[in-house]
Amino acid sequence: MKKNSFAAPTRQSSVAILVIIYNLYVKLIKQFWPLLLLGVANIGRGGAMDKTLFFIGIAAVFSSLFSLWSFFKYYFYIENGELVVEKGIFQKSKTNIPFERIQSINFEQAIIHRIFDVVKLKIDTAGSQGSELSLHALSKTLAKDLRDQILKEKQSNESAVNTFVKDEKEGNRLEEVIVKIEPISLLKIGATENHIRSGFLILFFGYWALDQIRELGFEKQVDKIGVNWDTIFTNVLFFIGLALVFIIASFIVSIIRVFFQYYDLKLERIGNGFRLTYGLFNQKQTTAKDHKIQTMGWGQNWLQKQAGLFKLHLKQASTKEVSTAKSIQVPGITIRQKNQVFSYLLKNEYLLLDNHEENGVNKHMFYYDARNISLLFLPMIVFLLYVQQLVVPTLLSLLFVLLIISAYKGFKKKKFKLSKTLCQIKGGSFGGKEKLIQLHKVQAVQIKQSWYQARRNLATLHITTAAENVSIPYLPLLEAESLADVFLYRVESSKKPWM
């Protein structure tokens, strides 16, 4: 087969029509699904719902036709060392991307791509956000040809600038697949997720759904479901039953959520950076170069501690708006994998931390929390007992004890370590967490003293980096000040690039 030279305008694979329409429908369904659900449940009964469905249908058909039309108006080709994309029905546009500005060419496959064995081609360019280009669907051979063609011309253009090409090559070499999560382990990860969050999700969602249904004119039906809250709180058995159902539901929601979000997760070492790929329906990919990573950390909740799993974070410098997109978050990794990531990032610096002494914080960290929790809960419990309630104060007391224990454990686990190049801060209550900052990446240092702390000559040290702020609370003021001195000294005497 003759290789396509891409000199003539080429269309995407016809699967692209499906991909575009699929993306469109996913977007529509995401926004209108409660309406759709209600509409489908009430088909044929007439009234407003049928009309709404009808209009949604019309809109779907029109947008599909529109996608079809725009597909035929979408061409790409190579001309004078540039990749050119022409598109548009009413508003025509032509985009030229010079090869030397292309940083990386990636293939991505969402579930629909896998079904038809095509790939999405993503071209990242040097420049601000949104300057990347993607071709929705290309057959695998065509995509590979296009990539080879671009890389070949790019290299011959830049043969003079040898170092750059070498850099580019080394920068994208796959060194190791550090983490690869199989669907079976996803179940384990889902089972150890934070179920409280899922629980709140269910509560919030249930409340919202009921509200929506009520608004659409089903008040009577909803109010019939409405339970008698008095019986719930007086009938202990019923309450326990309800709580059990709720816990199981939270558990299932967690597992499903994790399964969709982290399906086929892979963390790879690429050149001098990391690449994370994950997701079932929309596969996502994040890359982070070592020097861009500002803070790193790992943590585990109580359940994850039992299973020996950690969640790893690598945070990159960014503004607040894109911070989640730029941070690498890997659930369900083992100690060995975590150490592997850290040894890539920090070489032997991480091991050298072991030679340094671990410091704790002042006990007033616990006293202050315990005082506030008591001030909040004890009067409430006493009052409710006084008015002869039983179930609610019992639950509140349990929560009170739990919070006090958690505050105490939080104080006990607050530890920090400082080496010549690193600062390690440990924390957590029932689980555990740890943060690492390279000292030369610190942006500013702050010493804060509340009224409570000032009377006891204590202070909290805040350390700011370009990705996040971390703090060491309740240190003796003198210690906080000398720590600040050390941080400033390390930053000011450092010539290393921090970004």
Place this chain on the structure above:
Amino acid sequence: MEFQNNQILVEHIPSIQTIHFTGLKPQYRWIDIFWNSLFFLFVIIIGSGIVLQYREIPNDLLIYIIPTMVFLWVLSVLLTFKTFPHKGYALRQRDIIYKKGWLFKTTTMVPFNRVQHCEVTQGPMGALLNVAKLKIFTAGGSQSDLTIPGITKHRANELKQFIIQKTMDEEE
């Protein structure tokens, strides 16, 4: 030049405990007081307007609202005077330090080699009282950005020049 890599003992690192802070211009307090007063006046006028407008709200409520607001107003003025002496800045060879707060004290330290850019601003009130504001931005976001209010415009520009010079020296 001979290569040097001497060990630094923690005791020899310059300490922030010995720093002498420069206070802000006293007239700066009046800007704070002016804006606070404007706020409370606004709240009192709007609040009274609402109460008088709606018949359902008893007018007697004003007897409680206005004194409370006036009390808070006086409190804010007193607080301005009380916190003022705690504000101050200090310049060292390699960093700039600003402290503030009476009940809740904060000291922020920004090394010059982490400064992104500086800005001098002066509002209409500032022009009237001859005070300006120096803002120093880092990549660390709003928490670590440092703002020194209540210095003369001349001083602010001097500081800005000094910091920019320092950051340029560092890059060489």
